[in-house]
Amino acid sequence: MKDEYAGAVNEAAGRIRAKVPGDLIGKFRQTCGIRNSDFVSCTLRACGEVCAVDGSNVTLLESGSMALAVVRAAQATFVGMERTKRSVTPLHFSLIGPQEENQDFPVLYADCFGHPPGKSLNNEDIARAAEVLRDTVEFWVTETMARGLGEGALLLRDGPLRVSHESHNPVLTRIVLACRDREISLAGISKRSAATWGGGHPLLPAVAGLAKECGVRAPWWIAIDPAILDHQPHAQWQHGAMYVACLHGHAAGPLKIELPRDTRNAASVMDRLAACSGDGRIPGYPYPLLDAHRTVVLTKEITDQIKGDLLLSLTNAGIDRQTYEILFGDYHDAFARY
Helix, strand or coil: CHHHHHHHHHHHHHHHHHHCCCCHHHHHHHHHCCCHHHCEECCCCCCCEEEEEEEEEEEEEECCCCEEEEEEEEEEEEECCEEEEEEECCCEEEEECCCCECCCHHHHHHHHHCCCCCCCCECCCHHHHHHHHHHHHHHHHHHHHHCCCCCCCEEEEECCCECCCHHHHHHHHHHHHHHHHCCCEEEEEECCCCCEECCCEEHHHHHHHHHHHCCCCCCEEEECCHHHECCCCCHHHECEEEEEEECCCCCCCCEEEEEECCCCCHHHHHHHHHHCCCCCCCCCCCHHHHHHHHHHCCCHHHHHHHHHHHHHHHHHCCCCHHHHHHHHCCHHHHHCCC
């Protein structure tokens, strides 16, 4: 049994290693043709006005036929790295199921954007449905800030400049256009990336390793030619050009950054991002986004409070404890006690 287990572990590790081989950097250099001169060093400059937007979602209750999710979004705005305003949307609850289409999505979408969505939201995948609902309020806050920030501001989104649901495509299009018209620099910041090259090799460690081999000192950035990537999912919903940047000398790793395709001031944006990424707790990550995350995150303390309030409200509505446990009880909680 031990040999079988060890074999399974080694096989899993080997499969991962095959995607990140020992000669990853050499393969990357040869395949993609990136040179030392393609890396651009950042020059720290005044951040100016920086606004960061983030969202959060949690599935509170789940049964075989339905689930209850809660979503919200927040923004944190800084001038010269001093917070000037911060706001968070109300909690929005959505019942995911038992109908095939989500009944709360068109209501939420109309509340945010003044008209119904162009496409319905399917309830089949609970996690994806919750994420689309979260993106709805997040895009609403982003569009609101794009129309309210001062000229020359920097607007950051936690995530790519891409949509995962068709109904959000016109919204992101409006956001990009509003930023262009008001000379606001828009950037999507991702801590992780699914981007691969050469048949499945991950992009971020390859770029970081090549920068180190070339002796490039952080902060730096590099534009990524989409031709080197294995694929571009839902290209019609992609509004950004891809960059990889390491924004601090002590950063844990690089970030994937997306800027609108027609961006001409990429160097200026990267310089400002590096200037606001020096917080000692998470060096290399823009502090306004950290602040937005801390504002919006639905912690265990918050979700436990909401669940308690829900249980009381369900009791007042006439659902007894046994019925609640039949619907939403989790045997794994009981298993964990033994």
